[in-house]
Amino acid sequence: MTGRYGADELTRFILMFDCLLMVLSLLIRSNFLNSFCILLIVICYIRMFSKNHSQRYKENQIFLKYINRIYPKTDRLRYKLKQRVNYHIYKCPSCKQKIRIPRGKGKISITCPKCRNEFIKHS
Structure with missing residues (x-):
């Protein structure tokens, strides 16, 4: 070769x-x-x-x-x-920003880092 x-x-x-x-x-x-x-x-x-x-x-x-x-x-x-x-990916209901939340934490309150809107989801 x-x-x-x-x-x-x-x-x-x-x-x-x-x-x-x-x-x-x-x-x-x-x-x-x-x-x-x-x-x-x-x-x-x-x-x-x-x-x-x-x-x-x-x-x-x-x-x-x-x-x-x-x-x-x-x-x-x-x-x-x-x-x-390892994570749930949620969208903020108001600004549609994607937010990554760890799995297995139960029902938690999530605050959007972009618009500061709070919403509750189950992880």
């Missing part, structure tokens, strides 16, 4: 996508899908054994630019789901 480009994020993504397509092709038994899977594997090998580092690097950077737009959104969603385990 001396002088070859090797595996990068784009190649790994293509291989993972190819594995999913292979499982799908086993279920629906499509010759077209099987051919497409083989084509993706060939593309991965061409990328890994390529000596044109600058072109492969450029392709990988373009891929990372687009994939990094998606990851922050999934990270925020993952964070919100993790917060739901």
